[in-house]
Amino acid sequence: MEFAQMPADWGGREEIKQAVAEQVLFQAFNPYASLTKPTPANRSDVMTYTVQPGDTLSGIAHRYGLSLKQLVELNRMANPNLVGIGMKLKLSQGDVTHSVRRGETLDDIARRYGVSKELLLERNPLLRLMSDNLYIGQTIQIPVTDSQSVTAKEWQKRRGVVQAASRQSSRSRALDWPVKQATVTSGFGTRWGKMHKGIDMWNQDEGRTPIHAAKEGVVVEAGGGHPGYGFMVILDHGDGLQTYYAHMRKILVSPGQYVERGEVLGYMGRTGDSTGYHLHFEVRQDDVPINPLRYLSR
Numbered sequence: 001m002e003f004a005q006m007p008a009d010w011g012g013r014e015e016i017k018q019a020v021a022e023q024v025l026f027q028a029f030n031p032y033a034s035l036t037k038p039t040p041a042n043r044s045d046v047m048t049y050t051v052q053p054g055d056t057l058s059g060i061a062h063r064y065g066l067s068l069k070q071l072v073e074l075n076r077m078a079n080p081n082l083v084g085i086g087m088k089l090k091l092s093q094g095d096v097t098h099s100v101r102r103g104e105t106l107d108d109i110a111r112r113y114g115v116s117k118e119l120l121l122e123r124n125p126l127l128r129l130m131s132d133n134l135y136i137g138q139t140i141q142i143p144v145t146d147s148q149s150v151t152a153k154e155w156q157k158r159r160g161v162v163q164a165a166s167r168q169s170s171r172s173r174a175l176d177w178p179v180k181q182a183t184v185t186s187g188f189g190t191r192w193g194k195m196h197k198g199i200d201m202w203n204q205d206e207g208r209t210p211i212h213a214a215k216e217g218v219v220v221e222a223g224g225g226h227p228g229y230g231f232m233v234i235l236d237h238g239d240g241l242q243t244y245y246a247h248m249r250k251i252l253v254s255p256g257q258y259v260e261r262g263e264v265l266g267y268m269g270r271t272g273d274s275t276g277y278h279l280h281f282e283v284r285q286d287d288v289p290i291n292p293l294r295y296l297s298r
């Protein structure tokens with residue numbers, strides 16, 4: 001991942017809001033967005049910065065929450081005075097990413113990972129401009145170290161604490177595939193001029209294929225009350241997270257029933273607006289469809 005130098009001014013809050021909106025739309029409507037970035041529980045790639053005209057080492061270090069000594073040591077620079085335009089500098093080797101959940105604030109995230117809010121703002125430049133406008137699913141870089149020097153042993157300990165917090169945050173949102181050995185036949189996003197709000201899965205057993213609960217939850221709907229979806233089950237998993245299972249042939253659960261992760265909900269079908277046997281699977285946060293591939297285990 002490479003950072004370009006951030007413009008000196010953004011032209012006001014409207015331009016900033018537009019930048020945030022573009023980032024949200026890219027993540028929501030690009031079915032492959034989650035495949036081009038690390039998952040929330042994993043360590044991120046080494047971040048680099050390309051030196052621009054007028055840059056100084058101290059200025060770069062300050063911009064990204066590092067001390068000058070840290071920046072020099074991270075890049076093993078024998079002579080810090082020999083820095084040229086176009087040179088790539090490492091900014092971090094140990095960050096992890098956090099996926100924002102409903103209701104979280106920057107202060108909450110800072111407390112969870114044991115880092116200062118100021119350091120989060122330094123490592124995530126856009127947050128410095130709109131820290132009060134976090135959105136669900138937004139990824140935030142969490143630095144393992146602060147501005148103090150640490151020993152190798154302390155580094156490993158801190159990195160372990162941060163990665164554990166990241167795993168805890170993402171674990172509650174991880175989903176199992178509702179169709180075993182599934183073939184994804186249609187992705188999330190624009191399809192045939194309309195928004196496809198989920199992904200379609202197929203299995204060679206077709207009508208004999210069981211549909212499993214992607215996560216434990218409560219059945220809030222089971223039947224054919226949604227035009228086009230055919231026979232469908234909707235599960236509520238709490239915190240505004242719901243999963244939809246559509247076009248089913250047979251439903252085995254009823255509204256109000258609690259189901260465990262992996263429990264069979266029914267069987268694959270072709271009811272509703274369907275060209276053949278498949279499962280249409282949606283994930284919704286606060287009734288907003290999001291790309292299921294972001295949450296399904298690999």
